[in-house]
Amino acid sequence: MTTTRINHTGHNHPSTTTARTACRKAMKVTAKVTLVDGGRVGRGNAIHISIVATDGSMYGVKCGAGMTRSAMRGNSALTNLGRIDLTTVTCKTCRASYGQAQA
Numbered sequence: 001m002t003t004t005r006i007n008h009t010g011h012n013h014p015s016t017t018t019a020r021t022a023c024r025k026a027m028k029v030t031a032k033v034t035l036v037d038g039g040r041v042g043r044g045n046a047i048h049i050s051i052v053a054t055d056g057s058m059y060g061v062k063c064g065a066g067m068t069r070s071a072m073r074g075n076s077a078l079t080n081l082g083r084i085d086l087t088t089v090t091c092k093t094c095r096a097s098y099g100q101a102q103a
């Protein structure tokens, strides 16, 4: 695989290997911030990744929470939290499904 080369021109750090490595690490961390559509289901505190329709309305969460019981009790109320950092998603199923479903 090819190594991603970062152009450090214009960066506010010395042109040393140490500074470049630190810079690359910092950029990696920044790049890791992934914004997803967050949502809550019912009265639960878990934060899920919501499934949002093209019109912006939320109609479910990735792991399917709140939908499985719909036939019995009706849909759980969905709370759209808007764009949130993937790391704030507390539902492991949603986190695990992120990426796979979108690939």
Ligand SMILES: [Zn+2]
Binding pocket: 007, 008, 011, 013, 020, 023, 024
């Ligand atoms: Zn740099």
Ligand SMILES: [Zn+2]
Binding pocket: 047, 048, 049, 061, 062, 063, 064, 065, 091, 092, 093, 094
């Ligand atoms: Zn979930």
